[in-house]
Amino acid sequence: MNMVKLVSGPAIGILVYYGMRSAGIAYEPSATALVACWVAIWWITEALDIGVTSFVPFVLFPLLGVLDASDVSLNYMQQVIFLFIGGFFIAYAMEKWRLHERIAYRIILVAGSSPPRILMGVMVTAYLLSMWVSNTATTLMLIAAVTSLVSSERLFGEGRKHIATALLLALAYSATVGGMTTLVGTPTNMIFAGFYEKTFGAEEQVSFFRWFAFALPFTFVLLILLYVILRYLFIGKYARQHVDTGLIAGKLHSLGRMGYEEKVVIAVFSTTAVLWFTRTGVDFGSFRIGGWSAWFVEGQFIKDSTVAVVAALVLFLWPSRTNKGGKVLEWKDVTRLPLRVIFLFGSGFALADGFQQSGLAGLLADRMEVLHGVPLWVLLIAIAALVTLLSEFASNVASIQLMLPVMAPMALSLGIDPMLLLVTATLASSFGFMMPVATAPNTIVFSAGHLTVRQMMTAGFLLNITAIVLITIYMSWFVF
Numbered sequence: 001m002n003m004v005k006l007v008s009g010p011a012i013g014i015l016v017y018y019g020m021r022s023a024g025i026a027y028e029p030s031a032t033a034l035v036a037c038w039v040a041i042w043w044i045t046e047a048l049d050i051g052v053t054s055f056v057p058f059v060l061f062p063l064l065g066v067l068d069a070s071d072v073s074l075n076y077m078q079q080v081i082f083l084f085i086g087g088f089f090i091a092y093a094m095e096k097w098r099l100h101e102r103i104a105y106r107i108i109l110v111a112g113s114s115p116p117r118i119l120m121g122v123m124v125t126a127y128l129l130s131m132w133v134s135n136t137a138t139t140l141m142l143i144a145a146v147t148s149l150v151s152s153e154r155l156f157g158e159g160r161k162h163i164a165t166a167l168l169l170a171l172a173y174s175a176t177v178g179g180m181t182t183l184v185g186t187p188t189n190m191i192f193a194g195f196y197e198k199t200f201g202a203e204e205q206v207s208f209f210r211w212f213a214f215a216l217p218f219t220f221v222l223l224i225l226l227y228v229i230l231r232y233l234f235i236g237k238y239a240r241q242h243v244d245t246g247l248i249a250g251k252l253h254s255l256g257r258m259g260y261e262e263k264v265v266i267a268v269f270s271t272t273a274v275l276w277f278t279r280t281g282v283d284f285g286s287f288r289i290g291g292w293s294a295w296f297v298e299g300q301f302i303k304d305s306t307v308a309v310v311a312a313l314v315l316f317l318w319p320s321r322t323n324k325g326g327k328v329l330e331w332k333d334v335t336r337l338p339l340r341v342i343f344l345f346g347s348g349f350a351l352a353d354g355f356q357q358s359g360l361a362g363l364l365a366d367r368m369e370v371l372h373g374v375p376l377w378v379l380l381i382a383i384a385a386l387v388t389l390l391s392e393f394a395s396n397v398a399s400i401q402l403m404l405p406v407m408a409p410m411a412l413s414l415g416i417d418p419m420l421l422l423v424t425a426t427l428a429s430s431f432g433f434m435m436p437v438a439t440a441p442n443t444i445v446f447s448a449g450h451l452t453v454r455q456m457m458t459a460g461f462l463l464n465i466t467a468i469v470l471i472t473i474y475m476s477w478f479v480f
Helices: 002-022 027-045 056-063 069-075 079-096 099-111 115-129 135-150 153-179 187-200 208-238 246-254 260-278 304-317 339-358 360-371 376-393 396-414 418-428 440-446 453-477
Strands: none
Touching: 002 027, 027 056, 027 339, 027 360, 027 396, 056 069, 056 339, 069 339, 079 099, 079 187, 079 260, 079 304, 079 339, 099 115, 099 246, 099 260, 115 135, 115 153, 115 208, 135 153, 135 440, 153 208, 153 440, 153 453, 187 339, 187 396, 187 418, 208 260, 208 418, 208 453, 260 304, 339 360, 339 396, 360 396, 376 396, 376 418, 376 453, 396 418, 418 453, 440 453
């Protein structure tokens, strides 16, 4: 079976190539389509690990004469990749000093002592944390705390199984929703930002603040709707049950007083967030507040990734009081950096570059003329549904890598602001709520052993429909 998957990638790519050539299409776009189909099939079927598949464009574009190897390699180290790396380094520092646990326990205790309030506490915790560290890292940080909650007979009594289902799904889904809110929250957002800047020029870059201001209202409403779905689907009659939160209080107490290193991480993290928000100017219409990057001679050279790497350097340089002679963050703490995702970013940017340089993007745009006259809301809901369906069975990162190079020329051909289609596809790529394999948060909570596939599919289907309708409404009137 695996051999069939391996062969199907190049086989379908070659068929597409000869089909395009026989139709009179030039060599370069046909060769680019071959590479794109080959990579797409291997990503979707996972014939090889997606990180390994990411090397295919680097090899094939030079061999086929589409792009020079030097040009292809530049895509694998785009500046937005360093935003991802810096964000992970901050997350590793939080995890090393158990700051994430302290935050989680504190918020759950503040939430209250009934199942609905604890559900809200778990959701708010995961939502807020995943804005700043990846949704995968957030879920990994909090899964131990949530499973200890749902495993306690004393805590929830007879309604434990139903409440456990709600809390675990809340953790996964809220981490995913929170990740949509910022550029560093999920890889798909950073892929979009890098693609948009590369395709439309540095002057059209999507800053941290610009994305946050756009995404926050959408994700906040989606979080509320998620709470309503989980509360009434699983908690129901157990909503008035009193919960003894002594277990959580005991776990928080066991952490002791906040240590010196935790305070350093909080300070660095908070400063980083402020610098991200204020790097570029904010236009309020009647007046404008300038960003701090304008203080520098060539302020436009500074990106959010610059801030992320500076924050990481500070953590690597700051002395630790607990580990004499050590630092708050050391290289051994970050050796788990997911290189496969970094290479996946690069391969997507390389494919996008190939689409542009070979003329395939323009060719696709010409074929989109048949969609002229289709109502915008129909186009948006179709894109959201297609990308959501694709992300249920393929990596959401792979899904958005495949869709962005198609969406950009489509929008230009139809005379639509590319942001409308690109952002809709980007957010929808995170809507994989149904299947355990759709997203890493889904897989992590499913592996805890308290959920069934049917439970996840039921809740996920309702949330998918809700998210698709909401993004269609939101994008129909919101100006990015």
